[in-house]
Amino acid sequence: MISLLANRNYARLFAAQVVALLGTGLLTVGLGLLAYDLAGARAGVVLGTAYTIKMVAYVGLSPLAQAWAQRLPRKAVLIGADALRGGVALCLPFVSDLWQVYVLIFVLQAASATFTPAYQAVLPDILPEERDYTRALSLSRMAYDLENLLSPALAGLLLAVLSYHWLFVGTFAGFVVSTLLVALSAIPALGRAAAARPFRERLSRGLRIYLATPRLRGLLSLNLAAAAVGAFVLVNTVVLVRAGLGGGETDLAIAMAAFGAGSMAAALVLPRLLDHLSDRRVMMAGARGLAAVALGAGAVLWLDGLPGWIVFLLTWSIFGFLYSSVLTPSGRLLRRSAHAEDRPAVFAAQFALSHACWLGTYPLAGWAGEALGMGPALMLLAAVAGLGLIAAARLWPANLPDAPEHTHPDLPDDHPHLRAHGGRRHAHPFVIDDEHHVWPTHG
Template sequence: MFAVLAHRVYARLFAAQVVALVGTGLMTVALGLLAYDLAGDRAGAVLGTALAIKMVAYVGLSPVAAALAERLPRKAVLIGADLIRAAVALALPFIDAVWQVYALIFVLQAASASFTPAFQAVIPDILPEERDYTRALSLSRLAYDLESLLSPALAGVLLLVISYQGLFAGTVLGFLGSALLVAGTALPARAGAEARRGFGDRLTRGVRIYLATPRLRGLLALNLTAAAAGAFVIVNTVVIVRAGYGLGEAEVAVALAAFGGGSMLAALALPRLLDTLPDRGVMLAAAAGLAALSLGLAAAMLGTGPLPWAVLLAGWAGMGLAYSAILTPSGRLLRRSSHAEDRPALFAAQFALSHACWLVTYPLAGWAGGLLGMGGTLLVLGGVGAGGVVAALRLWPAGDPQEVAHDHPDLPGDHPHLRDHGGRRHRHVFVIDDEHRSWPTHG
């Protein structure tokens, strides 16, 4: 996996991702402490609202940001987003009202909604070989998991010598470091065709390509399965550990680390696995396993009460492994389903639609917890996950060839596409574009 870091351009971009993630992790800890200073025992409500604002920004703004940014150089988009995020982090220690937290978080997440899809869309252009790109996806997943484990520990060490406001300085340095690394990296230029499209076309193009592609409709259903289990773990682990077991904050961290450890194990194993097995089989098996594990743990909670501590940790590790096995290969599907000029729009669509799943499952995990208890909530979310698996099986056909036989009754006989491919009926690698606006249903 780590051999891909020999590619100098990718190595610099990966370093930019890592330092930005460290800064984000420090901000997460500092933001919780800031919320407590401002709201006291209402800090949880403040953070919950901030999380909802984050999801709304991701879902609503990422396609808009991608459409606006398509006429700008990639490097300018990435650096500009990092500088905006750094400015917000610099302002956070000086605020004195909860509404200011909400406003700044919205601006920060709007910048992230610009940065993340644009960053993700660059990687397949600099790593055109699928084998290298697969390893880059696993390395990115590993970076996210390590950040979730190591950033709280780093924040704890820093808080021994500085106040929590100082953690925001670390966030600023992380985003500035990311901007400097991007500035020193030669990025491939954008394809020029998109600049001729109108704003409305650019705004909706990614979602239209996404929803017209069967494998991506299946991916959306699998995103729902992953979000159902992930939301339960993220929202309710603290409740299960503190109220259910009567344990402390250290044990909460251990339980979350078990989930992250399972995710890292999948990230390490997937490159070799995907060299020999198709994405559809791996992702559907992982999703079915995740839904089954969720339902099994729910049944055990409802039947016997709190699970033995070791069983809970093993269950969380298994859920993390399956969760990562669903999400890590998704970039391969997006790359396979688009031309290079459409990738930024398609990655933005994936960013928005996948976070729409979280926008549903986050509040469901929280509200159902108070009404149904932990076992009942996991049963509901496990059912949602199982529904995602069933939908994916129906939406993503088996086989899923890249080359598809089709014809073009709508194109004139002298159209360049027909001349290039030998006639009105032909076969080639099929993606949704201007000449192929819907997926062939037969042939």
């Protein structure tokens, strides 16, 4: 995977992602301290509201942002979004009321809802070979997991000598460096056809392609399975460690590090595994394992209480491994399911729909943990993961061909597409586009 960094454009974009993630990690710590400063014991309510705003911005604004941005140069969009995020971070030390926090968080997440899908859609053009792109996906997954480990440690070092307001300055610095690295990168332009479409079509095109493609409908169901168990881990680990096991803040960090270490282990293994196995087989196996382990762990919690510390950490690392096995290959499916000019719209649809899964599972995990207890809550979320798994198996059949034979009764005999493929009935790698409105085996 490290050999990918010989590609200067990819190396700069990857470095931009890493420093932006570190800045975001500092922001998360600083935001928690700012919320406590402004609201005291109600800080949890403030953070819950802020994270809800984040998810609403992700779900609602990502398709709008990509539709608007398709007529602009991609590099300018990335630079503008990064600059806006840096500006918001620089404003946070000066807020004096909660409404200001909410407004700034909404603007920040709106910029992220623009930047992240656009960045993800650039990578397949920078790395056209599927083998290289697969390894880039694993590196991105590792970057997220390393950020979860390094950002709290870096924040702790800074807080030892500075006030928490300086964490926002660190966030600003991260976005500035990210902006400069993006500016130094050569980013291929989108085709003119995408920009020429009316706004309404640009807005709906990604979602239409996504929902008309069987493998992507299966991906959405697998996103739900991963979000169900992932939400339990992210929402309830603090309760299990602090209240259940009597651990401290360091123990909480170790528990989350175990989850991250499992995810990183999967990211290291997956490139070689995907050289020999299909995406569907790997992702479905990960989802089956995730639902089964969650169901078993929930039953143990319900009947016998919390296991020992070592078993707990091992379980969380297994969750991380299976979670990453489901999510890491998703970029390969998106890349394969759209032409280059449609990829930003499809990546934006994935960004919005996957976060819609989290928007539902986050509150479910919190409510169920408090109302039902941790064991039944984990079993309930395992059941949600199982429903996602069943839906994925039905929506994305194992024998679905990538190049199905199909006909074009709606095209004239002299249409360029018919001439290019040798007649009205033909087969080729199939994606939803202007000539193909439905999947041949689905309508």
